[in-house]
Amino acid sequence: MTSNNHDTLNTQLQELERQYAELRSRKLNLDLTRGKPAAAQLDLSNALDGILDGHYKLADGTDLRNYGGLDGIDEAKRLGAELLDVAPENVLVGGNASLTLMYHIVLHALHIGVRGPDSAWARQGKVKFLCPSPGYDRHFAICEELGIDMIAVPMDDDGPDMDRVEQLVRDDPMIKGIWCVPKYSNPTGCTYSDAVVDRIARLATLAGEHFRVIYDNAYAVHDLVGEPPRLASIMQACERHGTQDSVIQIASTSKITFAGAGLAFMAASKANLDSFKKHLGLVTIGPDKVNQQRHALFLKDRAALNALMQQHAAIIRPKFDCVIDQLEKGLGNRAMGRWNEPRGGYFVSFYTRPGLAGEVVRLAAEAGVKLTPAGAAFPYGKDPEDSHIRLAPTFPAIGEVEQAMQVFVICVQLATLRRQLSG
Ligand SMILES: Cc1ncc(COP(=O)(O)O)c(C=O)c1O
Numbered sequence: 316m317t318s319n320n321h322d323t324l325n326t327q328l329q330e331l332e333r334q335y336a337e338l339r340s341r342k343l344n345l346d347l348t349r350g351k352p353a354a355a356q357l358d359l360s361n362a363l364d365g366i367l368d369g370h371y372k373l374a375d376g377t378d379l380r381n382y383g384g385l386d387g388i389d390e391a392k393r394l395g396a397e398l399l400d401v402a403p404e405n406v407l408v409g410g411n412a413s414l415t416l417m418y419h420i421v422l423h424a425l426h427i428g429v430r431g432p433d434s435a436w437a438r439q440g441k442v443k444f445l446c447p448s449p450g451y452d453r454h455f456a457i458c459e460e461l462g463i464d465m466i467a468v469p470m471d472d473d474g475p476d477m478d479r480v481e482q483l484v485r486d487d488p489m490i491k492g493i494w495c496v497p498k499y500s501n502p503t504g505c506t507y508s509d510a511v512v513d514r515i516a517r518l519a520t521l522a523g524e525h526f527r528v529i530y531d532n533a534y535a536v537h538d539l540v541g542e543p544p545r546l547a548s549i550m551q552a553c554e555r556h557g558t559q560d561s562v563i564q565i566a567s568t569s570k571i572t573f574a575g576a577g578l579a580f581m582a583a584s585k586a587n588l589d590s591f592k593k594h595l596g597l598v599t600i601g602p603d604k605v606n607q608q609r610h611a612l613f614l615k616d617r618a619a620l621n622a623l624m625q626q627h628a629a630i631i632r633p634k635f636d637c638v639i640d641q642l643e644k645g646l647g648n649r650a651m652g653r654w655n656e657p658r659g660g661y662f663v664s665f666y667t668r669p670g671l672a673g674e675v676v677r678l679a680a681e682a683g684v685k686l687t688p689a690g691a692a693f694p695y696g697k698d699p700e701d702s703h704i705r706l707a708p709t710f711p712a713i714g715e716v717e718q719a720m721q722v723f724v725i726c727v728q729l730a731t732l733r734r735q736l737s738g
Contacts, residue, residue, distance in 0.1 A: 343683030345719040350707040360572040379604040390611035395580030398566040413567035413579035445493040447475035449692035451501040454494040465694035474511035488523030499534035499660025502705040506544040516552030519561030531565040534660040559584040634708040645724030651731040663706040678726040
């Protein structure tokens with residue numbers, strides 16, 4: 316660095332320190348950590364309340380209020396089938412959280428066995444899962460709690476690095492599964508390409524027995540743009556490769572209707588559903604069929620679902636635009652970081668220069684802006700590059716998103732410049 320350069324950077328740093336001190340003095344209290352819908356989005360589904368109007372009986376005589384119907388009512392299976400692009404008979408409808416289903420799916424395969432006790436993964440040794448990263452921290456937390464070793468795999472713009480995935484799976488029969496969020500991935504926003512979907516469907520031909528892809532399509536219909544990317548059908552790919560048992564698809568209405576009072580879905584082969592139901596039948600006598608029928612009436616066809624999702628997009632798109640605008644304004648030359656521009660989903664991923672994510676999160680916290688802890692999107696909370704930060708703009712009001720992003724940009728600039736001048 317020439318001394319002229321050094322002087323210019325020092326002047327810039329002093330100015331940033333001044334701006335940062337001024338921000339701190341404002342005692343802000345902002346939060347970009349929560350990947351949850353805003354109240355205005357929840358309001359869109361208030362018609363769920365009262366929609367049954369006292370009609371608790373289905374045409375086949377089922378009393379929605381009573382026990383039973385372990386895999387859900389047909390009316391709700393149709394909704395799951397729509398979301399997951401499968402036949403209704405391949406759908407199981409759970410309670411309000413797809414995480415509950417995923418937890419039990421993994422627990423069942425690990426200790427009970429997908430095809431009887433001898434097939435339990437844990438009987439064969441130390442179980443491992445592939446974790447495309449950055450990924451969803453709660454997927455990784457399930458592995459951690461259940462004692463499954465996690466192997467991070469890089470995420471590309473079109474999905475996981477499949478050369479690496481295939482090599483790992485081929486070489487190690489104790490790798491029993493992989494987490495996937497195929498559309499608007501949490502948190503990178505990418506949608507898997509047709510080629511990636513096909514290679515995922517083919518993994519079971521390389522992997523050890525009873526390998527499972529947990530294919531969490533949480534953002535299947537959560538488009539922000541007019542011409543959304545199209546996700547290829549994984550079940551059709553599985554049919555081509557004869558691997559239908561290897562993929563368990565997941566979805567929920569958490570970010571469609573009420574996040575805390577929606578429906579979760581699992582789609583799988585008949586053999587997988589039959590095996591899982593034996594386990595589920597011990598966990599519950601049956602799901603909340605009242606809520607299932609409320610959802611079936613409220614989201615009665617594809618047109619109703621699409622119209623609702625467009626209303627969601629109208630509320631949250633301006634917040635995403637605001638995040639991207641602030642990043643462009645403050646960091647537009649990409650010298651201090653890069654980011655994705657999501658076409659759907661709930662998150663923006665920002666990448667600082669290596670080694671600075673933790674520092675940016677700390678600086679932001681001191682200036683009153685809470686960010687998801689650096690590393691949270693990686694197995695064991697460890698980002699090897701200390702570079703990734705997940706931004707979640709849906710919940711705060713747009714004015715808060717704007718303020719928080721102004722602080723964020725200054726923190727990135729400050730952390731980068733301080734490091735540059737100290738190095
Ligand atoms: C990828 C993914 N899966 C699942 C969930 C949680 O879903 P649910 O509310 O159905 O448990 C989330 C929530 O952020 C998510 O991002």
